[in-house]
Amino acid sequence: MSKLMGWLCHYTPVEILTALGYTPYRLLGRKGNNPRAATYLPGNLCPYVQSCLEAAIKQELPPLAGVVIARSCNAMIHLANVWPRYGLKGKILILEVPRRLDDNAVFYFSQNLRRLASELAHSGERQLNEERLWAAISWWEEQRAAWRKLLTCRAAGEDPPGGEEIMDGLARWQTPLNQREAEKWETVINRLARQPCRKSARRPRLLLSGSILPQELIAMVEACGGLSVFEDSCNARRLLLAPAVGAEGDPYLYLARLYLGGPPCPRMVNDREKRCRYWAEAVDRFHIQGVIYHAMKFCDAAMYDFLALKSFCEKRGLPLLRLDGDFSGGNRGQWQTRIEAFLEMLEVR
Amino acid sequence: MDIYQLLRSYLGSTLRQRAIRSPWTYRLLKQAVAAQKRHYPWQAAHRLLLNTIDQAAAAFLQKGPVIWHNVFFPTEVLYGLGTVPFAPEAAAVVATGLGIAERALQRAEGDWVSSEACSFHRLAHGCDREGYFPPPGAVVCSSHLCDTAPQSLAATAAYHGVPFYLLDVPHQQDDTALEYVARQLKSITFSLVETLNLAWDEDRFQAALVNSNAARERLLAINRLRQQRPACIRGEEAHSFIYLMLAGFGAATSVEVYGELLTELAQRYRDQRRAVPEEKARLVWLHLRPYYPNAIFQILEQEAGAVVVCEEMNYVYWEPLDPERPFYSLARKVLSHHGLGPITRRIEAILAMVDAYQAGGVIHFAHWGCRQSTAGLRMLQDALRERGIPFLNLEGDCVDQSKYAPGAVRTRLEGFLEMLL
Numbered sequence: 001m002s003k004l005m006g007w008l009c010h011y012t013p014v015e016i017l018t019a020l021g022y023t024p025y026r027l028l029g030r031k032g033n034n035p036r037a038a039t040y041l042p043g044n045l046c047p048y049v050q051s052c053l054e055a056a057i058k059q060e061l062p063p064l065a066g067v068v069i070a071r072s073c074n075a076m077i078h079l080a081n082v083w084p085r086y087g088l089k090g091k092i093l094i095l096e097v098p099r100r101l102d103d104n105a106v107f108y109f110s111q112n113l114r115r116l117a118s119e120l121a122h123s124g125e126r127q128l129n130e131e132r133l134w135a136a137i138s139w140w141e142e143q144r145a146a147w148r149k150l151l152t153c154r155a156a157g158e159d160p161p162g163g164e165e166i167m168d169g170l171a172r173w174q175t176p177l178n179q180r181e182a183e184k185w186e187t188v189i190n191r192l193a194r195q196p197c198r199k200s201a202r203r204p205r206l207l208l209s210g211s212i213l214p215q216e217l218i219a220m221v222e223a224c225g226g227l228s229v230f231e232d233s234c235n236a237r238r239l240l241l242a243p244a245v246g247a248e249g250d251p252y253l254y255l256a257r258l259y260l261g262g263p264p265c266p267r268m269v270n271d272r273e274k275r276c277r278y279w280a281e282a283v284d285r286f287h288i289q290g291v292i293y294h295a296m297k298f299c300d301a302a303m304y305d306f307l308a309l310k311s312f313c314e315k316r317g318l319p320l321l322r323l324d325g326d327f328s329g330g331n332r333g334q335w336q337t338r339i340e341a342f343l344e345m346l347e348v349r
Numbered sequence: 350m351d352i353y354q355l356l357r358s359y360l361g362s363t364l365r366q367r368a369i370r371s372p373w374t375y376r377l378l379k380q381a382v383a384a385q386k387r388h389y390p391w392q393a394a395h396r397l398l399l400n401t402i403d404q405a406a407a408a409f410l411q412k413g414p415v416i417w418h419n420v421f422f423p424t425e426v427l428y429g430l431g432t433v434p435f436a437p438e439a440a441a442v443v444a445t446g447l448g449i450a451e452r453a454l455q456r457a458e459g460d461w462v463s464s465e466a467c468s469f470h471r472l473a474h475g476c477d478r479e480g481y482f483p484p485p486g487a488v489v490c491s492s493h494l495c496d497t498a499p500q501s502l503a504a505t506a507a508y509h510g511v512p513f514y515l516l517d518v519p520h521q522q523d524d525t526a527l528e529y530v531a532r533q534l535k536s537i538t539f540s541l542v543e544t545l546n547l548a549w550d551e552d553r554f555q556a557a558l559v560n561s562n563a564a565r566e567r568l569l570a571i572n573r574l575r576q577q578r579p580a581c582i583r584g585e586e587a588h589s590f591i592y593l594m595l596a597g598f599g600a601a602t603s604v605e606v607y608g609e610l611l612t613e614l615a616q617r618y619r620d621q622r623r624a625v626p627e628e629k630a631r632l633v634w635l636h637l638r639p640y641y642p643n644a645i646f647q648i649l650e651q652e653a654g655a656v657v658v659c660e661e662m663n664y665v666y667w668e669p670l671d672p673e674r675p676f677y678s679l680a681r682k683v684l685s686h687h688g689l690g691p692i693t694r695r696i697e698a699i700l701a702m703v704d705a706y707q708a709g710g711v712i713h714f715a716h717w718g719c720r721q722s723t724a725g726l727r728m729l730q731d732a733l734r735e736r737g738i739p740f741l742n743l744e745g746d747c748v749d750q751s752k753y754a755p756g757a758v759r760t761r762l763e764g765f766l767e768m769l770l
Contacts, residue, residue: 099517
């Protein structure tokens with residue numbers, strides 16, 4: 001039986017999956033159109049979600065023991081509705097994720113995490129004990145710390161790996177096909193760290209932001225002459241949660257605080273100020289010269305997140321480019337033209 | 350005289366923003382509406398309009414702290430605090446009637462609010478930034494069902510520099526979720542008291558819950574009457590009262606309106622005054638309807654005799670509130686919404702409506718940008734098909750008239766009616 005457990009939203013506590021003996025496998029969607037998913041979900045719903053459903057229906061995913069779907073936004077809520085009926089066989093676990101960060105929300109989320117662990121354990125080989133969970137928490141923190149260290153070298157401008165390589169490494173890190181592969185995370189990071197940067201440090205330094213960033217966008221930005229030095233998305237920086245402050249003795253409370261207190265996703269409307277501080281810190285620390293926002297089509301949170309970022313960039317005098325995308329790998333011609341023009345504009349500044 | 354025509358003429362000048370802040374506007378309006386009483390087919394609708402004018406006057410003339418809320422937030426809290434609730438989504442409907450939607454939508458587009466977003470919120474954004482809405486003292490919003498409302502209202506709160514309170518509503522209906530929501534409701538309530546310097550009056554707060562229960566009882570009685578054949582109120586007429594579900598629970602005036610509607614409706618059932626001369630089919634209407642002039646109900650009800658006998662938005666999904674335990678019972682109400690949780694809950698609720706109202710068909714109006722309502726349609730359609738119930742998904746936009754295609758709508762409705770009749 002497969003020990004791979006699928007997950008989608010970055011608010012999914014992979015530590016619990018690891019502690020129960022599963023290998024967490026992130027569903028990162030697929031390239032191309034999603035004709036079969038479109039028969040189950042309306043066309044104007046998140047393309048990332050459609051893409052994951054399409055991959056499941058077409059059996060393009062590795063064999064999964066199940067999938068954890070966090071009800072983190074409307075699209076995920078509806079994916080949770082259709083997945084059991086039209087998607088994949090195996091266990092479906094639904095996780096409620098609060099949209100606030102306060103003691104009440106942390107406590108509530110911790111209860112949900114406890115329930116998730118218990119539901120997963122029913123089909124797993126063992127019940128989850130707290131020692132194992134703490135061990136998994138430490139293991140994941142070790143990995144995240146290594147990633148943070150690698151990515152932080154880009155702040156200082158030390159011969160960093162480019163965004164394309166980083167995104168590729170992060171994607172591989174999120175999609176190990178078995179536990180042995182998952183344990184080779186150091187190899188992935190070390191290889192990246194040793195990789196000489198073939199990109200000129202004089203290129204415009206960019207912050208790329210969005211709900212989820214398509215890898216091909218970053219590749220295109222760098223092919224056009226930009227340097228992606230900070231990727232604010234749920235498949236990049238937002239994965240690298242820093243250890244929670246005020247760690248409690250209860251691992252579920254710890255995890256709840258860790259995830260809710262991480263870099264905020266646009267869905268956390270109550271945390272908008274925190275999100276602005278997050279951008280400000282990135283801009284200052286990484287010497288950002290321009291910002292590109294990838295607005296995922298039909299993502300309500302991203303639409304309004306862009307407005308907040310626009311206001312932030314206007315105050316800071318930072319050039320901002322918005323690119324709409326449907327996660328299909330399309331839009332290349334239009335993107336390229338606009339990125340080239342944007343980079344030209346940055347170079348003459 | 351059409352009330353919207355009167356308003357349009359009054360607000361159609363360059364003084365429009367000033368006009369909505371003048372007490373004379375509301376006096377004039379009330380007098381004009383009061384004088385037209387006999388011309389309203391339903392006196393309850395007339396009373397509702399007068400009450401709405403009073404509420405608008407209170408908001409625009411800042412007769413108390415104005416609190417913006419989304420239509421799913423439990424308004425009992427706001428009435429219980431003695432504040433002036435203002436629902437921008439509902440006000441967007443009025444803006445459509447007043448003919449200022451086009452300009453407001455253009456403003457939203459100019460402010461980079463994506464055209465993929467729900468047009469209720471785009472319109473509300475435009476109206477607010479153009480000065481057509483009363484500035485809020487605070488903004489409250491619940492997260493359930495709709496992703497856009499919290500985003501849009503948080504942006505509005507930031508724009509006006511006022512506090513924003515999010516009621517985070519999970520999809521589970523268990524005790525932990527109940528506790529989580531109840532605590533938030535209590536915290537939001539007392540934060541509003543503190544921030545807006547309100548006087549906490551427990552009796553008033555409990556009275557809002559009592560009013561809510563009374564309104565609920567009357568609405569249930571109305572719905573029970575509407576389950577009888579033949580229909581004595583057309584769906585187009587009944588739709589006007591949805592406003593109370595979205596913004597009126599907790600107000601004494603809502604009890605009056607429902608009470609009056611109940612009396613009138615009961616009388617009509619006694620007199621057997623039919624809604625249409627020959628009732629050929631009975632329909633359940635899901636989600637909302639377009640609020641600009643359109644022929645949908647004319648085609649369905651007047652031309653074909655297919656009467657909308659039940660609106661999803663008029664469905665009473667919650668149990669009575671307990672004024673002694675206000676926050677827990679309001680939390681229970683919020684969590685009871687059939688749109689929360691797995692889609693099977695909404696499907697069960699809709700099938701129950703079909704049975705209770707003896708409906709032969711279901712129409713869903715798929716408002717552009719409303720992902721919460723449309724995303725689960727495939728499963729709903731499958732469930733209805735299994736029961737042999739004809740279903741029409743009518744795509745359109747509730748407030749953006751430019752998206753209305755009369756020919757296409759007629760063709761789709763006629764196709765559906767052919768199947769139905």
